[in-house]
Amino acid sequence: MSILRPGEAHSQPPLIYPAYASNVARAPSRPLIRVPANMVDLAAPVYGYLPIGEGDSDLTRQHAGEPLGERIIVSGRVVDEDGRAVPQTVVEIWQSNAAGRYLHALDDHPAPLDPNFTGAGRTITDAEGRYRFVTIKPGAYPWRNHPNAWRPAHIHFSLFGRSFLSRLVTQMYFPNDPLFPFDPILQSLPDPRAQQRLVSTFDLDLTEPEWALGYRFDIVLRGRHSTPFEGRA
Numbered sequence: 001m002s003i004l005r006p007g008e009a010h011s012q013p014p015l016i017y018p019a020y021a022s023n024v025a026r027a028p029s030r031p032l033i034r035v036p037a038n039m040v041d042l043a044a045p046v047y048g049y050l051p052i053g054e055g056d057s058d059l060t061r062q063h064a065g066e067p068l069g070e071r072i073i074v075s076g077r078v079v080d081e082d083g084r085a086v087p088q089t090v091v092e093i094w095q096s097n098a099a100g101r102y103l104h105a106l107d108d109h110p111a112p113l114d115p116n117f118t119g120a121g122r123t124i125t126d127a128e129g130r131y132r133f134v135t136i137k138p139g140a141y142p143w144r145n146h147p148n149a150w151r152p153a154h155i156h157f158s159l160f161g162r163s164f165l166s167r168l169v170t171q172m173y174f175p176n177d178p179l180f181p182f183d184p185i186l187q188s189l190p191d192p193r194a195q196q197r198l199v200s201t202f203d204l205d206l207t208e209p210e211w212a213l214g215y216r217f218d219i220v221l222r223g224r225h226s227t228p229f230e231g232r233a
């Protein structure tokens, strides 16, 4: 009996290959069931296969007009556990608009959508591991986790780093948010220092006069000082 992986009949070994004796006991004995992919199963926006364009890192210039809200710059360095730069790695972000509303079918928070804001961007780190986004400061939003539950303003981040082992999905927060003590996602991190690693710092050097405040968010992939994964206490 031979069960093939869907769509991989010629390029991959079958799941059961009797000549390889111990494989028989480990492999499924009945045909695989295909679970239909659903938008709800997606944990992040789908960016497609197009190369990263220059405009992808400026979320304020993806539409005909400018989005409403406070324009900000979010920038930092991606480093590994030894502090070495991680160059040429894709950094993806997604976030709510300034009113705390996502452009997502399941977001029914009664706050306005912004026709000039999608809330998703991506870029690639330079030779020193640096990345930079221009965006709008996201708003807090309710999320029904418990009575009167509100998420602190945050930006979602996704990185792959050098390999699958350095995969990171996390959230960046803004300094001194009064919602921190009430947020179970941030509070799920037992170490306050780890919580602090998810909070960006206001940076006057990143701030551009007459234009936008700057927030620094450095990211450490793996190791003792790693940027924590979201919701994985």
Ligand SMILES: [Fe+2]
Residues within 6 Å of the ligand: 096, 151, 154, 156
């Ligand atoms: Fe969120």
